[in-house]
Amino acid sequence: MMEQPHDLTVDTPRTWERPVVCVPVLVALSLVGGRFPSFSTEANVYVFGAGGVLIWLGLTKRVQARPAPERLRPGAVWWTLPVVVFGIFEGVTFIAAAGDDFPTFSLLADPLLEDRLVRSAAWLVWLSAFWGLVRR
Amino acid sequence: MMRALAIGGFLVGLALFGLVEWLARREGSKIPTLGELCGYVMRYEVGPVPVGRIGLFGFWWWIGWHFLAR
Known part of the structure; x- marks a missing residue:
């Protein structure tokens, strides 16, 4: 059999890397994660377990990665704008330590995350972004 | 206020x-997406150590622990 030249072959993602598989898995994991309240042992174990597996996948490069840019386009500097705005407010509210009068982002998020559905949605955002990082 | x-x-x-x-x-x-920016940062290595990957994975892991476990 004739061997295909490398640049003509296309790497197809494995079955479990396809959206039709990984999206329902991420949703299921998020629904489970949303059941565990803050400060519970289950929540800590689940975060460390899920994060640990994803980091292992990402560092061992067992997942097909997208090509990373060798150089950044000049407009990359615009990303400093949201980072600086968010960082200033987080830093100032943290240093002020004024509690609910001048809350940090974490203090504002805590009551929202007590709702199980919102908590599951936050889990989905966290896991999806983590999966995106693993695939980079 | x-x-x-x-x-x-x-x-x-x-x-x-x-x-x-x-x-x-x-x-x-001319602006890269956040994903491209992360991909670029994750290319950074010091010798054989993928410092960029470890740094971003660690940061995101901490974010999850901070908001979802404590």
């Missing part, structure tokens, strides 16, 4: 993340 200022500041920060990402996704944009 100060509470409203903090909420407004964080909302503006989040909106700016969305705005820059939207601008980056336009045809012919």
